[in-house]
Amino acid sequence: EQGDVHGEVVVLGSGPGGYSAAFRAADLGKKVVLIERSPTLGGVCLNVGCIPSKALLHAAKVITEAEEMGEHGITFTKPKVDLDKLRGWKDSVVGQLTGGLQGLAKARKVTVVNGYGKFSGTNMITVEGDEGITKVSFDQCVIAAGSEPVTLPFVPHDDDRVIDSTGALELTDVPGKLLVLGGGIIGLEMACVYDALGSKVTVVELMDQIIPGADKDIVKPLMTRIEGRYENILLKTKVTDVKAQKNGLKVTFEDEKGENSAAIFDKVLVAVGRKPNGKLVDAEKAGVAVTDRGFIEVDHQQRTNIPHIFAIGDVVGQPMLAHKAVHEGKVAAEVAAGEKRAFDARVIPSVAYTDPEVAWCGLTEAQAKEQGYKVGKGVIPWKASGRALTNGRTEGMTKVIFDTEDDRVIGAAMVGTNAGELIAEAALAIEMGADAIDLGHTIHPHPTLSETINFAAEMYEGTITDLM
């Protein structure tokens, strides 16, 4: 059956996964249709994720750096925050990028269909938009429907004092007392923004550490810094109830001993994870299997159980990160265009753009041990880095993890200012199968934080032993 619009490759969802797949397929000569329910392209990442959060984190960093320069002899007056202007700037950054995508789609003759798409057959998606129904038929399809925030049953849903990350990025006000429910990357990034803007922040986390996916030693410098700045950080603590009251949101906590306590907050930011949108697209009408949790399983070529239908990005599983979605999108498009390609990345770096940043890739030390590696490591505290000293920020640390059988790098983790930029070198090292000598004998520019990677390799090799 031919639809109102036909695409050789039809992509459902225009986030980083979807637009990457659409553009690559078009570049490879395919007639492409891109379906998106939002008025702008770019998905969560560009509109309500990676980009607006980083704009606000930049502003937060300027504020805290200015505050801390007092210790080095330069004092500024207290910053005046014009929220409307700050929000406007953040929106303009987002607008530049989403507008740019529109241009890139046009240049590639990618047809954008606006509306909510659902499968209505093995080769058909029915799109419901403002202007009515469009039937989009396809030879091949890429599902890139992404994810949405997890909600909690005991938290009121109709109270504008309860927000998710999207609400936090709207920056409607700066609450006096903010509870961040969830000590993962997204919650901590927003905590960092609101702390800098003047909120009294409490973070509550169920596990025994913040950012539970990373090694404890790497998270510690971040923990120490935010313990000093925030009102409270509650670990091993469960929120069991949130009640809307006139004077605020009354939150009940249960600690590890089962003891309850309560406190009142002006706003609660729920950041307890994201769930895939796999169940919202009627994938079963095309025969595509969706797990109970809403994920769509794929093979190493991003194909679902239905060979002409691919899936990519947050909807196929963890880690839910934009750069993973982009990579998978390109793989799916190339396979759809008949190229020999598969997803075979060894590492997908993770970064918390908090202050300090936390970044890791490959195996964590805990994972390497669990997996039975003979683990060796080089650990460099940033007190030994001239650059960290000149930046006035020495709390960081670089750890490179090696397999002592062949001295190859199997993991790396960093915490400190700009750790997110530094981790790329470790990712390349692991992808290239680099060993301690490769990292230790590569001349790194001085004075940079990147030298700490070089030192870590030398420390592991034993060519340097003392740093200070």
Ligand code: FAD
């Ligand atoms: P999405 O970006 O979720 O896009 C899916 C798109 O599909 C959406 O536009 C949606 O409207 C559309 N869609 C869904 N269903 C339909 C339908 N039925 N019909 C039509 N359209 C549909 N990742 C990083 O790597 N770095 C970061 O710094 C980072 N920061 C983040 C900060 C926040 C606050 C959040 C929430 C996320 C962040 N992420 C970050 C995660 C990142 O945003 C996601 O991993 C990424 O957007 C996933 O891309 P995707 O293409 O799979 O899907």
